[in-house]
Amino acid sequence: MINQKLRQFLQLILATTGLTFTTNLSEGKAEKIIAQSEEKLANLAIGGSPIMITILLAYLAEQSSIKNLVETVDFRIWKTHDQLRADAVSGKLQVSATPTSLAANLYQRKVPIKLLNVLVWGVLNIWSNQNIRSFEDLKNKTLLIAFRGGLPAQLFFYLAKENGLDPEKDLKIQYTTDFAQAVQLLLAGRGDAALLSEPAGTGAELRGQQQGLDIKLAINLQEEWGKVTGRAPRFPQAGTLALTSLIDKYPGLIQTIQNGLVEAVNWSQKNPDDAAALGAKYLGLKAPVIKKSLGYTPL
Template sequence: MRRRWTTLLLVVTLVATAALAGCGGKSEKTTLKVGEVTRSLFYAPQYVALEKGFFADEGLNIELTTTAGGDKTMTALLSGVIDVALVGSETSIYVYQQGAEDPVINFAQLTQTDGTFLVARQPEPTFDWQSLKGKTFLGQRKGGMPQMAGEFTLKKFGIDPQKDLELIQNVDFANISAAYASGTGDFVQLFEPTASIFEKEGRGKVVASFGAESGHLPYTVYMAKQSFTNKNKAALQSFTNAIHRAQLWVAENSAETIADVVLPYFENVDRGILISSIDRYKQQGSFAADPIIDQEEWNNLLDVMTSAGELKARTEHDAIVNTAFAEAAIEAVK
């Protein structure tokens, strides 16, 4: 009898231990190190996913860092400092065309237009793109998506960036706004909320949108190395699910509501600036409606890069784009 009770106690103990282990497993979260190319309201859905707990709901712990510039972001990704990069798709094309053995794969789109605005020193109620001719234009880094989309837009209006204006491209991404504020350039290309801050401070006036003029393209995308993608499919699927939940939430809510959620990421920015910046992006459809990087957008990206003279050969969509995660997220998140 005593032996029977000992056996029963052992079985009960094993069952309880297994149950506790199972509960512990469910509470454990997978950590993903994410690097964003800059801190901008352009990425509002990402901050919504963090603040609303969408990543946590998917069993993820996100360690977010700002890596300040496409080249630095890609270096961090390739070296393993981060697992996932939020950066322009052009960076993955550069890596692929260098013959990388472990290419970078685009798996979820966050923004679908250029996010920069043309800022002039003085208001121009009847702005004409031709007014840039003969002026000094403080642009973005050569080969980066903001600069290429900017040049694409200028050419659309018959302006040769290399001949018709003085183009400055040697200012580091993080220092462009400071350079303009100190007096460099007649026009500058800025993201939000910096553009709106400059307006409020009387340093300049938004006169046009590069996003509205350059069309839809995979402007800012989540990407990871092929090797990481193959080994972490469940985590990347959970990540994409959370991003799509945030995209739907942003689409359904007002700029005011969104601003209140993302405020912790822009503590030094006036709430009114946050609202106007988010509204600008919503009005021009900058936030992607879903995470899919489609063929048409990809082709537009290749056209923009070709126009800028930065493309050795057209990189096929299927070569470094994986839409499986996005397609599954759309099915999973209703």
């Protein structure tokens, strides 16, 4: 059974979600009519993140039809949750990739944003070069977790407790600034395992091979989620937020963004080489790493 805290988190995500994807023809026509009646937005600031969702946001910024509705598009990558939080509160980012937990937190704090959608349904896994295949194997180990208090930590603590572990007593948790730092520490032998999203997990595996380290996916947290909850082996990890002021004033643009992201998902699935090249441009990893990572990423 899902505990109360996690249930509240999932309810918050639903409350935060203001819109859903629409792809049928009639809605597409309505979107075009509304968009044509709106004044053109001078500048749209879109934020990407250090995970695979950035490919979809980059496609939106560079290749979708939003360019017909916006004078200029400013696409940038935020590195930390604190940076995203500050940019959302200040309004510097009008649309951004976001962990669902952070969007729920902002919503709870009355920050005027809504979660437009969920695009990533779980790519959090534990990676290690040791004989770790279960939560029991993590006892007395050092586990690297990025973003203290964020979704990775929340999910791990919940699943660990459901598997009979006390994370604060049975193993050592070492928090890192981001996934990149967790990978660096894992490769340096300063952690026994790391909880990583994609493309960081695949990056750790391939960089480990170069150093003679056999880093593998040790525990699939999506599968563990399914076992514990009795639900599908996926959970809402990341999506897209938007300022409510943008939603209220430019509904046609928002619908174009939604449809552009649907298009981006389809494009990335049909064109993995091109998607990998676009991801490499923004994620700081080579295209082959990104392409392999796409196989781990349920969009």
